[in-house]
Amino acid sequence: MSALRLVAQVEYGEFSGYDNLYVRYALSFGHDWTVLHGLETGLSQMARRSGSGGEAVWNFPIDVALKSTCAFGWPRLALSVYAVDALGRDAVVGYASVLVPPTPGPHAQWVYTYAPKASSILQRVRGWIAGAYPEFFDPKLVARSEGREVTRVQRRGRVRVSLTVMTR
Structure with a gap:
């Protein structure tokens, strides 16, 4: 049996053209x-x-302890960054996924975010008018490999994440 403790912090993000940003995280792992x-x-x-740098500072702490009988399905951290527009609606800015490092110790990394693109010009215009931009139904989709191969995406920004991993 292996045990894992993750102490992480979503420090800040750089997203030009967006303000009033917040982050959701979800851990994705095997059965x-x-x-x-x-x-x-x-x-x-x-x-x-x-x-002028455009950094949104969250310093959002994450502290999770997990256990498993095998390493299959090693945990990933799925991040979703949202912005609140002028009409008070939540709109997805970007998604990202971080593999929890398998080696113990402190780790810091930049995670680049992406968002789904509308598949046609008509859908883009409709989304702009209605404020309903394409987004994933399940935010953990970014942490899995199946179901993403035909998704069209565009890069949106980046997030600084620090992770400290302890194993036993």
Whole structure:
């Protein structure tokens, strides 16, 4: 049996053209994994971009302990970044997925986000008018390989994530 403790922080994101941003996280893992402590999903506070650099600072802590009988389905952290538009609607800005490092110790990395693209010009115009942009039904889809091969996406920004992994 293996045990894993993840202490992570979604530090900040760089997204030009977006403000009032917040992050949702969801852990995705195999069937043998069980959460012992902490939350499998979470939601950060809303942050405004600061200065000319355009960084939205969350400093969003994540603390989860998991156990498993095998390493198959090693955990991934699925991130969804949302913005609130001028009419108060939540709109997805980008999705990203981070593999929890299999080696113990501190790790820091940039995670590039992407968002689904409308498949036609008509759908793009309709989404712009209605404020209903394409988004994934299941935010954990970005952490899995099946079902994504035909999805058209565009890069949106990046998020700085620090992870500290402890194994036993």
